[in-house]
Amino acid sequence: MKYAPIFITATNTNVGKTYTTLKLLEALSAKGLRVGVMKPIETGVLDVPLDATLLFETAKRFHPALAQLSLKEIVPYCFELPASPFVAKGRKKVSVEVLQKAYEKIASLCDIVLIEGAGGLLVPIEEDLYMYDFIRLFEAKTLLVGHDALGCINDILLNLHLLDSLGVEDYEWCVNFKEERESFDKITLPFLKKTFGRVLSVQDNMPLIVKSLVTNGDMNGDVL
């Protein structure tokens, strides 16, 4: 059965997209799905693309058929400068057709593909192409990962506001408890709970995140 891909983004770089994508990969594989991965663009690549390599090697462990793909097909664009693609790419052009073709090849081997962005939603790629454009390009559901430190209320709300103003409907958000679980419960949770009723975390709520994002539209929204 085929499911819409999930685009994993975050309130910023270093928040935990790769970490969360790996947890999602594990959870979906445990449910018997053939899970693919893609990192359309990776920057800060000195010799090997670290994110794409980690995602690809892990995905192959769960779904060995992915070995017929090359790393280049998992991460079509690698740039050396640890910066936004717009800056890191220099005069090179990022082609959406190249990205779509790579995605189709991965998807042909899988039930679902996890697509990790670079940085956050408003990271520029070309003059008229931002990271958030990948949601429509890949017709993906979106998982926004927030950090757990002071400032995460503002960061999460800003990103949710952007998703809503872009007309993105199929999204879920969660917090990645990386450093500040203690203080989070005291200084952040009261507002988020009051505003949203529930706060999902990578650590405690992966089943709910999966349930929220992995539905097969053709089958009247059957969930896993």
Ligand SMILES: Nc1ncnc2c1ncn2[C@@H]1O[C@H](COP(=O)(O)OP(=O)(O)OP(=O)(O)O)[C@@H](O)[C@H]1O
């Ligand atoms: N919950 C966590 N507990 C411990 N370490 C974590 C956790 N989440 C992320 N990390 C670590 O923090 C660092 C940044 O996480 P990660 O690489 O997933 O960020 P990212 O959002 O994918 O960054 P980028 O924008 O560069 O792709 C990594 O070293 C990762 O292993």
Ligand SMILES: C[C@H](N)[C@H](N)CCCCCC(=O)O
């Ligand atoms: C290099 C880093 N790990 C990410 N891949 C790229 C982050 C770009 C962030 C651009 C910005 O928001 O200022």
Ligand SMILES: [Mg+2]
């Ligand atoms: Mg990453």
